[in-house]
Amino acid sequence: MEDNNEECIAGLCLGLGLGLGSGHVPKKNKQKENQAVVCLDLAFELCPKGEKAVNNVNHHHDKVERISLERIHDYPNEKSTDSDNSNNNGCRKKLRLSKDQSSMLENSFKQHSTLNPVQKQALADQLNLKTRQVEVWFQNRRARTKLKQTEVNRELLKKHCQNLSDENKRLKKELQELRAVKVGPSPPCIQLSKTATLTMCSLCEKLVN
DNA sequence: CGTGTCAATACGGATT
DNA sequence: AATCCGTATTGACACG
Numbered sequence: 001m002e003d004n005n006e007e008c009i010a011g012l013c014l015g016l017g018l019g020l021g022s023g024h025v026p027k028k029n030k031q032k033e034n035q036a037v038v039c040l041d042l043a044f045e046l047c048p049k050g051e052k053a054v055n056n057v058n059h060h061h062d063k064v065e066r067i068s069l070e071r072i073h074d075y076p077n078e079k080s081t082d083s084d085n086s087n088n089n090g091c092r093k094k095l096r097l098s099k100d101q102s103s104m105l106e107n108s109f110k111q112h113s114t115l116n117p118v119q120k121q122a123l124a125d126q127l128n129l130k131t132r133q134v135e136v137w138f139q140n141r142r143a144r145t146k147l148k149q150t151e152v153n154r155e156l157l158k159k160h161c162q163n164l165s166d167e168n169k170r171l172k173k174e175l176q177e178l179r180a181v182k183v184g185p186s187p188p189c190i191q192l193s194k195t196a197t198l199t200m201c202s203l204c205e206k207l208v209n
Numbered sequence: 210c211g212t213g214t215c216a217a218t219a220c221g222g223a224t225t
Numbered sequence: 226a227a228t229c230c231g232t233a234t235t236g237a238c239a240c241g
Binding site (some may be wrong): 137140 | 238
Binding site (some may be wrong): 094095096114139142143146 | 210211212213216217218219
């Protein structure tokens with residue numbers, strides 16, 4: 001949740017600006033492009049550092065290479081020099097980690113799912129990220145791993161439950177048949193043998209044979 | 210730290 | 226082919 005209206009507006013404008021200015025923008029559509037510029041202008045006005053949030057705008061198969069907005073910079077992944085201030089004027093910026101960064105984080109996560117401060121700092125240095133970013137990445141990764149595992153467990157339990165239910169049904173049926181045998185006409189063992197899963201008691205077996 | 214959530218980005222498929 | 230739309234992914238943040 002955004003903390004104040006300015007952020008909301010800035011966020012909306014950034015989103016709108018990007019939405020209009022990137023993937024879905026018909027290159028010819030100057031009107032939309034202009035809207036994008038206006039939105040981004042507003043966004044940057046409200047949130048000057050928001051520009052960092054819109055790096056890497058080379059995306060999408062819609063083949064829009066880059067918005068012609070000079071204030072959108074290339075993908076920096078830069079470490080800010082401020083004291084790990086994660087909220088840049090309250091603006092939530094979102095970078096995409098490079099493949100190398102992601103895979104190194106993944107590898108590191110495989111080795112240990114939590115990091116001590118030294119490991120965190122080392123990894124951050126190595127990846128040219130802020131320690132906060134590494135920390136958040138690991139938090140998210142743990143949470144999502146857990147979520148996936150929960151989902152897997154849920155499915156397993158569901159299957160197990162279904163198996164038990166089937167087995168229960170089968171046993172009930174078997175019991176019913178056995179009771180029928182007890183009171184039913186003789187010789188019942190022949191009929192019983194048609195029910196595939198029933199096992200005959202040794203006495204009955206002798207009788208049949 | 211875990212959890213819930215937001216929001217930017219990516220992507221596949223449908224539509225024009 | 227370009228565009229739109231729905232959805233998935235994921236980085237970031239707030240809160241307890």
